[in-house]
Amino acid sequence: MGEYGVTRNGFVRKRLDEIKNDVYARLKEGWGYDITINPQSFLNVLVTGFSDEVAKLWEEAENTYYAMYTMSAEGGNLDNAMQFGGITRERDSRTTYMIACTAPDDTIVPYGVLIKSATNPEKMFRCTNTQVIGRENFRRIEIRPYMESGIDVFYITLNRNTWQYARQPEDNAQDIIRAFADMIEEAGMSVNEDLEKGCLIIEDIYKQTSNTLAISNNLLIDSVTSNILFESMEYGPVIIADGLIREMVTLDTGIREIKNDIAPVPGRFEADDIEARQTFVKRCATRSKNMVESITAEIYNSVDNVLSVAGYENDTEDTDKEGRPPKSVEIIVDGGDDGEIANTIYQKKTNGIRAYGNIIMDVADGFGNIHKVGFSRPDYLYVWLRIVITGKAGKAMAPNYIELTQESILEDSKNLQVGDTVYLQTFLANIYSRVVSVSMVDIRAFASASEKYIPSEEEYTPGNVIVSHRQKALFDVARIEVLLDG
Structure with missing residues (x-):
């Protein structure tokens, strides 16, 4: 390998001054005199002109070289380099929710059905594809006996397990409901009798599992609740508290009730170059x-x-x-x-x-x-921060110091993974660089498994937030309090 270009130490670019010196040396060797004596000479101007063009070619060669590697490529070149490892940049994605939808059996939910949250501002969600609310994918179902059918043998098949009951002459509907409630034992299922409504209620206690049901003709289904996949109309994380997605926008669907009670899969915005490189390191181990x-x-x-x-x-x-x-x-x-x-x-x-x-x-x-x-799914650890900023004497603090501090924390915390401990001192550098005229920053933290718990001032501590292997620390601007000292 030569001294310039692709070498053992990477790419070494030949600079403009080195190009000119080499050209001057070649001309001096061939002509016998030094043309640099007169900087304004015709030959000197000519050498400077074409040497500059050659230097640009070296710069392009260097850019081409670095565009081939994920740690140095940018933009589209980074996308191309990542594809050598079979990996693509994470694009914009929407937040997806499994919505508990209650309707009559075999109700079809077409693609594009709209629902919205009872929040201000309201958030819209649409059905991701045509789905069915029915006995083949239920999480809750209400069954009642049809006593006028003339059939005396009742059976229920739940997730491939079958229970049967033969009606006795003195039995009424409540007796049949009690009999099945006593017989059915299925892992992960809750089986209850509602004698006022005259029905048997079978419900998945884990909420997220789809179950299948087959019944005899002398049993009727009053209502079915199934998990139907909806996505947010906007990209990025759209987080709504449980129970607040409950209003139908598209009417006449047959859906009687909707409710969100399962944690969503948050969306994201397209990864920038830094995020793309970081995810490439994690994802390239697929082989x-x-x-x-x-x-x-x-x-x-x-x-x-x-x-x-x-x-x-x-x-x-x-x-x-x-x-x-x-x-x-x-x-x-x-x-x-x-x-x-x-x-x-x-x-x-x-x-x-x-x-x-x-x-x-x-x-x-x-x-x-x-x-x-x-x-496993991680247990969320909700982190509260109390940040006290002391300004430099005689210097004004930026009026938006609260927003700048909060943005700094959120930026540093977005790359925390499952099991990552929160080291409070790592937040300092970004705060000092973003907020001018800061002389000291005091950070204290509190962590809770409950999103609704609000800590008192005495509960904040200066120590790091220890996160177990099965936990993930979550940050939110509403849980970052910023105060100015003095």
């Missing part, structure tokens, strides 16, 4: 031979709307201190679809290794066999 790295990278790559992934392996013969069974792997995922995550874990994990977690999904292999695949 790794290490199982945990391969699983986490593939989830980032193949599952939409994933915000954070962390993986832990217990390769011992004993249950570890965090409850993971022997020879198991636990993947903790924030965001993304449950089914897609479980399928990705099954495809990437090693055979014989158990996928452990607090969510269990059924995944079918190529032969139709069903496998139980688990993963």
Whole structure:
């Protein structure tokens, strides 16, 4: 390799002065005299002119070289470089909600049905694709006996388990409801009798699982509640408190009631170059031979709307201190679809290794066999910050110092992943750079598992916020209090 261009130390560009010196030396060697003696000479002006053009070519060559690598490329060049690893930049995405919709059995919810939140300003959401509210994907269902059917044998099949009851001459509807309520035992299901309404209520206690039901002709379905996927009309994270998405915009759909009670998958805005490089580092391990790295990278790559992934392996013969069974792997995922995550874990994990977690999904292999695949969702740790800023003597503080400080905190915290401890001192540098005339910053924090709990001033402490492997720290501008001292 030569001294310039692509070398062992990377690309070395030949500067304009070095180009001119080489040209001067070649001319002096050929003509026998130094043309630099007179800077205004014809030859000197000519050499300067074409040397400048050659220097521009070197600059373009250098830019081309650096455009091939993710750590130095920018914009479209960064996108091209990332594709060598089979990875693309995360684009704008909408926030998705699983909305509990109650309607008669087999109600079709067409694509584009609109609902809205009871907030100010209101937020609009639309149905992502044509879906059905019915017995084949219910989370809550109300059943009542049809006593005039003339059929004396009643049966209910719930998730492939069947219960049967033969009506006795003295039985009424309430007796049949009580009989099934006593008989049915299904993991994850709540079975209750509502004698006032004259119906049997079967409900999924986990809310997020779809269940299937088959019944005899002498049983009728009063109403069904199914989870229907809706997305926000705007891009980015659109977070609405539970129970506030409850108003229909598109009428005559047959839907009687809607409610949001499942945590959404937040949307995002298109990743900038810095974020793209950071995610590339996490996602490029998809071809790794290490199982945990391969699983986490593939989830980032193949599952939409994933915000954070962390993986832990217990390769011992004993249950570890965090409850993971022997020879198991636990993947903790924030965001993304449950089914897609479980399928990705099954495809990437090693055979014989158990996928452990607090969510269990059924995944079918190529032969139709069903496998139980688990993963975990993080427990959110809501972080409150109390920041006291002291200004420099005799210098005015920026009037928007509160907003600048809050923006600084949110910018530094957005890259925190599942299990990342919050180190308060890391927030200082960005505050000092954004807010002028600051002489001292005092940060104190409080963390709670409850979003609604409001700490007192005495509960804030100057120590770091310790986050467990199964937790994720969440920040919000409403929980960042900024005060000016003096």
